Amino acid sequence: MAATGEATGTMEATGTSESSGGEASAGGTLAKAREQGYITIGFANEAxxxxxxxxxxxxxxxxxxxxxxxxxxxxxxxxGVVTTFGSLIPGLQAGRFDV
Structure with missing residues (x-):
């Protein structure tokens, strides 16, 4: 499925690596989400x-x-975490959501 491959690439791009010292460094964001059974995503409040x-x-x-x-x-x-568009990157960096 093309969508699955694209999502995996997105997850790899947003996951932290061992060199970054991030919380998810042991297996990346995708592995962490699979283990805990959920993922937290920030969405801009735009209907x-x-x-x-x-x-x-x-x-x-x-x-x-x-x-x-x-x-x-x-x-x-x-x-889902609804936030303003301008808060998406800062929220990701602060760990408010995984992607």
Whole structure:
């Protein structure tokens, strides 16, 4: 599946390596997510792409696509964190989400 290969490449690109001293250095972000059974993803608060609905559940195009891709990668749960677009990179660097 092309989507699975692309997602794996994305995970490899966003995972930390041993040389970076990151928390996920033992096996990378993908291995950590598989082990714990979930991955935390930051989504910019932009409807219809990714947003929190009236009940607070993260929904939209990007979260639904992420759920399908990560399920194929053996990660059954996606935990979404809605933030502003400008907070995505700082949030990733601060460890608020995995990707």
């Amino acid at each position: 219809p792409y990714g947003f929190a609905d009236s009940s607070g559940e993260v929904t939209g195009e990007a979260p639904e696509v992420a759920k399908a891709i990560f399920a194929e990668l053996g990660i059954p749960e996606v935990q």
